[in-house]
Amino acid sequence: MQAQHVRQIEAEYVTPLLGLVEALAEGVLLRLANGKIIYANEAAARILGTTRGALLDAALPPIIKTLLNDQGRRMPRRDWPDNRALRTGERVRDQILGLVNARDHSVRWLVVTCQPLSADGAASPHSVMISFEDVTEVREARRRVRYLATHDSLTGLLNRGAFEERMNTALLRVTRRGGQFALLYIDLDRFKAINDSLGHTLGDSLLQHLARRFEKIVGSSGQLARWGGDEFLVLLDDAATALALAQRLIEAAGEPCEIDSLLLSIGASIGIALAPEHGTDTATLLRHADTAMYRAKEHGRRQVEVFNPAMNAHLERRARLDACLRQALDRNELSLLYQPVIDLRSLEMTGVEALLRWHSPELGEIAPSEFIPLAEDSGLIVPIGEWAMRAVFAQAAEWQAIQAAQSAALHPGDVMRLPLRVALNVSARQLLWSDLANTVERALEATGVLPRRLEFELTESLLLQDSTTLARNIARLRAMGIELAIDDFGTGYASLSYLLRFPISTLKIDQSFIRRVPDDPDAMSIAEAIVAMSSALGLRCIAEGVETREQFDFLRMVDCDAIQGFLVASPLDARQISERLTTPNGGRVTIESGE
Ligand SMILES: Nc1nc2c(ncn2[C@@H]2O[C@H](COP(=O)(O)OP(=O)(O)OP(=O)(O)O)[C@@H](O)[C@H]2O)c(=O)[nH]1
Structure with missing residues (x-):
């Protein structure tokens, strides 16, 4: 009667239950306390990448050799969840484990639950039911999301x-x-x-x-x-x-x-x-x-x-300067001065260099060495440069007209004055600006100044750049007839290759060398070498920052073409230059005797 009851229970409950376990997507194993696996469903074999036979044959299937914890560290066997459940008699729920494949060391991630099974009244479990789910893809996706987020x-x-x-x-x-x-x-x-x-x-x-x-x-x-x-x-x-x-x-x-x-x-x-x-x-x-x-x-x-901390104060000033500089053009705060360039043989003023000045009502007089780099960095140099170009061209056109009137009024025996060349500093940012040549053309047309009266001063470092925009701009400027000078020559790379590559007409010796004449023989040798090199290349050479009679004499001795500096003239406004042009001696300077 009892055996019949058992068979009935088996038929009505256990067999359908086993069928259900067979059909589960989760893997299920039943393991005895001695380690032997006595049941494995189909999903268990699939997830573990083996066969049911292989799982049931061995005491510990070779596939299950190394387990990792959630952090990826190898777990000692006694901490494996089935062993823990057997040891403690407590269920272990939802533990994340990495199963390392002994053949290719790939890892499958599983969520494992272990339920210990005990006979009534027994002190310790006789077996453990292990169910697990493969979460490798989920974990990988989560890892990926975490990776992308970080x-x-x-x-x-x-x-x-x-x-x-x-x-x-x-x-x-x-x-x-x-x-x-x-x-x-x-x-x-x-x-x-x-x-x-x-x-x-x-x-x-x-x-x-x-x-x-x-x-x-x-x-x-x-x-x-x-x-x-x-x-x-x-x-x-x-x-x-x-x-x-x-x-x-x-x-x-x-x-x-x-x-x-x-x-x-x-x-x-x-x-x-x-x-x-x-x-x-x-x-x-x-x-x-x-x-x-x-x-x-x-x-x-x-x-x-x-x-x-002093950098903060500097930065604050920079920010204020930047804000004020943005309005400087509209508020008409920028102006131009012109420093005469004096020919060393005739002592005549043969040119001028236009120098930008900024007077800010809030901040006072700001040195170009402070605001020009700022304008370069912010890109404001392009509109400022364009404004300066138009103003200088217009001014040069005015001097051109004065000199044209003078030529027309020449009498036989009068000395003809050289046309005044007007130099303008052009920054790297402007020369790398694709619209520069068109802007120059428009300004030439608008003012009527002859391009050969104009000279653009560039820095050495700019010419080392390998830029097609730069090369195109320079070629177009030269094609228009504008002359090119290298400013601050000798301080940078002094590479001969660009002197030959670009159509330069003037070298300006940096004032740091001239200032050291006559005390520093090295500076004098460099200045002399630059003069000799200019002459060999057929270039005009101008020395900047000439302040003493000794410097003047030295430059004359080495046969430099022209000078600029406080000894001969400080920067003047346009009206003063016009006055010099119209004085009877043509703005010729007199140099005090050195003795
Ligand atoms: N190729 C590329 N350029 C980027 C990327 N993100 C930003 N940039 C560019 O990087 C440049 C950063 O320029 P800035 O640092 O402002 O200026 P800079 O030209 O490096 O000049 P300085 O920093 O003053 O020396 C800008 O032109 C951005 O458009 C990116 O993911 N890829």
């Missing part, structure tokens, strides 16, 4: 949010436990020019290359992130090594990388802020590192600067 998609480096989190952790550490860390703010130099001239895709590749290089240098000494655009950040635990690391990063950026068979290299400027000295919250530290980076840019780029 990494920059272009470079694979940490992104802003993730980096800020790490900074917060580091800040908590130093404020609670003491110590120090450094924040390095890296900004590539003139990256926009790469994008503009070679395209955004190539710019992207350069960012990726640099990210790999920076990663190698930073290694495990800190955390590297892309902050956005062409900016990277490093959080460095050992603040004492920050300067050396920054130098290595700058060098790495400067090493050429080959992209699309082009060799590209770029500068990087780096600002460093130290925690906790320069800030105890992320925003302040970032701002201060950024300020220091800005200073590095101002100091010529490819440099490192460590923040100091």
Whole structure:
């Protein structure tokens, strides 16, 4: 009767239940306390990548050798959930495990529940029911989402949010436990020019290359992130090594990388802020590192600067200057002075250099050395330069008319004066501006000045740039008849190749050499060599910053063509230049005797 009852229960309940377990998508195993598996459903074999036979045959199937915990660390066997359930008699629920495939070491992630089974009144379980689900794809998707949320998609480096989190952790550490860390703010130099001239895709590749290089240098000494655009950040635990690391990063950026068979290299400027000295919250530290980076840019780029509080005052002034400069053109605050260029043989004024001046009602007189770099950085140099160009052309046209009237009134035996050449400084930004030549043409037409009366002064460093816009602008200016001079010659690269490549007509010896005459023999040799080189290349040579009779005599002796400087004339306004042009001696200067 009892046996019949058991068979009835088996038929009515157990068999359908087993059928249900067979059909489950979850894997189910029944394991005895001695380790032997006595039941495995189809899903268990599929998930474990084996056969049911293989699972049931062995005491411990070879497929189950190594398990990892949720953090990916190997678990000792006694901590495996089935062993724990058997040992404690308690159910283990929803434990995440990584099952390492013994053949190819791939990992399948499982969520495992283990239910111990005991006979009535028994002290310990005789077996354990193990059910598990494969969550590898879910886990991978979650990992991917987490990765995307914390990494920059272009470079694979940490992104802003993730980096800020790490900074917060580091800040908590130093404020609670003491110590120090450094924040390095890296900004590539003139990256926009790469994008503009070679395209955004190539710019992207350069960012990726640099990210790999920076990663190698930073290694495990800190955390590297892309902050956005062409900016990277490093959080460095050992603040004492920050300067050396920054130098290595700058060098790495400067090493050429080959992209699309082009060799590209770029500068990087780096600002460093130290925690906790320069800030105890992320925003302040970032701002201060950024300020220091800005200073590095101002100091010529490819440099490192460590923040100091005086930089803030500087930055505030810069911001005020910038705001005022934006209105300076509209408010008519800019003006031009003209410094005479005197021919060293005739002592006649043969030219003038136009010099920009800014008088701000709020800030007073601002030196060009302060506002021109600012205007260059903000791009304001383009409208300011255009305004200056029109004003100078108009003024040059007026002097042209004065001299034309003088020529018409010449009597036989009168000395004909040379046409006054008017020089104008043109910045890199203007020359790399695609519309420059058209603007010049329009200004020439509007004012009627003859192009040969005009000279554009360029800096050496500009001519080293390999830009088609630059080459096209220079060719068009020369085709119009405008002359080109190199300003501050000798301070930069003094590369002969560009002197031959570009149609230059004048070299202006930098005043730093002239100032050292006659005390510094090296400076004198350089000045003399520049004069000799100009003569050999058929170029005019002008010495700037001549202030003493000794300098004058020296330059005359080495046969320099012309000079500029307080000894012969300080900058004058246009009216004073007109007066000089109309004086009977034609503005000829007299040099006091040196004795
Ligand atoms: N290729 C590329 N360019 C980007 C990306 N994000 C921002 N940029 C460009 O990066 C340039 C950053 O220029 P800035 O840092 O302002 O200026 P810069 O030319 O580097 O000059 P300085 O910083 O003053 O030396 C801008 O032209 C942005 O359009 C990007 O993901 N890929």
